[in-house]
Amino acid sequence: MAKAKVFETSDGGKSVWIECPGCGIVHAFKVGGSAQPKWDWNGSVDKPTFNPSMLVNKDDPKSRCHSFIRHGIIQFLPDCHHELKNSTVELPDIDL
Numbered sequence: 001m002a003k004a005k006v007f008e009t010s011d012g013g014k015s016v017w018i019e020c021p022g023c024g025i026v027h028a029f030k031v032g033g034s035a036q037p038k039w040d041w042n043g044s045v046d047k048p049t050f051n052p053s054m055l056v057n058k059d060d061p062k063s064r065c066h067s068f069i070r071h072g073i074i075q076f077l078p079d080c081h082h083e084l085k086n087s088t089v090e091l092p093d094i095d096l
Helices: none
Strands: 005-008 014-019 026-031 050-056 065-070 073-076 088-090
Touching: 026 050
Parallel strands: none
Antiparallel strands: 005 014, 014 026, 050 065, 065 073, 073 088
């Protein structure tokens, strides 16, 4: 299994999905194409790296998830709502 799954998008880009062990949902990073916002991605599904950080539910502190993903490791930032805030863990294999 892989840590990320890649889907082609209609605008010529890709959507790279990871399963978040903190909030328990899938986060999608848009790379290439014309979609915004857009992330830089190292092209790896086994040890993905994305820039910049991923901020989910920025306007809702009760469900916010904010992280950096580097070489297949996810670093949760202090403004996350879940129990993994301030933690660094390996990304799980994605089950899609």
